[in-house]
Amino acid sequence: MTSMLKTDLVDELTEVAEKHPGRLAIVHNGQTLSYSQLSSLAQAVAQRLGPLPGMVGTYATHSPGTVVALFGIWAAGGAYCPIDPAFPEERQRAMLAAAGCNKVLASQEGLALPPGIEAIQLAEIQADPEAGRVMWAAPNSPAYCLFTSGSTGEPKPVITSRRAIGTTVPSLRELFDIVPGDRVLQFASLNWDTCFEEILPTLTAGATLVFHSEAHTGSFPRFLRMLAIEQITVVNLPTAFWHELVHFLTDEQAELPPMVRLVIIGGEAVNPTRLADWAKLPTASIRLLNTYGCTETTLITHAIDLPGPIFPVPIGSPLPHVMQLISEESELLIGGPSLADGYLGRPDATAARFVTVHSGRFFRTGDRVSVGPGGVLLHDGRIDHQVKIRGIRVDPAEVEAQIAAHPGVSEVAVTGYTVADHTALVAYVVPRPHAPAKLDIDIIDFLRIRVPAHLIPSRIRIVTELVYTTSGKVDRRGLKEAHP
């Protein structure tokens, strides 16, 4: 285990740019950005921001400009705080306020920003190859701020240091075996941490990151054609998307293009049936890597190659930079240099999840695990009520807090349910007297202007009362059974 940060990720990018200035760093729908262009654009962003800009809000559109912004912020010594332009304005403002952003980088005009926040248009920043190189960061300063689901209904900012991300990336580069000839698809949204698994091992190895609008159309024929045309070698997909891909490949007897050498999956449990289907495909020899990690422990902490069908499907073994403990209650605790600093402005929440064991700092994942054959970990569910919605961790209490704020709601309980092996949210709502007639539709409209789409239940069930356990807690299972 190494806790020393030998170099910074910005230094690693600069090194590639100096050795191989003309090599392709990013391809976007056929347009290219070389390593020297990327590096000098990032330097120009850093110069424009000035030294130590703190948290920099970034309107993270799915484009190379956001990657330029990321490296520019890091060169200036600031922290990347992505703001999803698709989120409701109220949520965006809450995120900017919770993170304490004074500046935002944007690629669009007309943002409704709260007073006191300076907007910097990325398009107006010009690269100057003659300008000197800046690097203002300290190793322990924050690298990024991302939000996880919190029980109060407010977004909960996780702060990750440059040291944490800097020790994780070399581990991932080795795990993925990224080489300069690789062309890695940029699939994940630049608003979630999975995108760093794609961007950082790729651009510090001198490989090429590929953006393409055909990646997200929902049409698998178009997705496969795009992979072939762009000669993609590595894809990192949410497990739920991979399940659908396997469905398609099996039903249509279609194949992944021959250039694809590595498929990385993560975000939720692998369905053993889909894995068995995958193993029967003609392209089963493609390396399939299952991964596990939490935002608070920085990207991937556990991984395992899946060369064939296996039941149950393990989440793997810890990577070299990761320490693990399993509590008496079977909860997985993770330690080592990749731990986040904690939740910004929430000392209580931080103390509850980041604990000291044998004088080491560990994060309580909330995931229940057991040790399978060969020492690999098996995931046995949650110790709390959290669910994964499209690969994003959701605390039902956050959705409950949002719905409870509706004036027509007396009581509410939220839980996950399954439609055709996909998890969705259902809310059980007890209305107040004189609540609107169409309370369910009213609640959805109420949520749409306040929270992101993954926090909006697919179903609202209006009920006369909730179901309680003998100890007086809401019985979510009982509710599901009472209202199938």
Next chain:
Amino acid sequence: MMVDGVTDIFRRVLETGEVGTESDFFALGGDSLLATRVLSAIARKYGVELSFDDFVLASTPGTLARRIASATP
């Protein structure tokens, strides 16, 4: 009738019989990933490669059937 074919696809993907011409896919608990199964089935059955954006704008069997008809050469 194309609309019956699309209704059938909805029923199969959502594993429920409660689908009519005007039933909205997302209101029935469908999500963007399940939508990819609908799009794959439509590509196979009608030879039209619609996108998720097309689907969001036409997420009932009735509207989707019209969308397919207008895209069929």
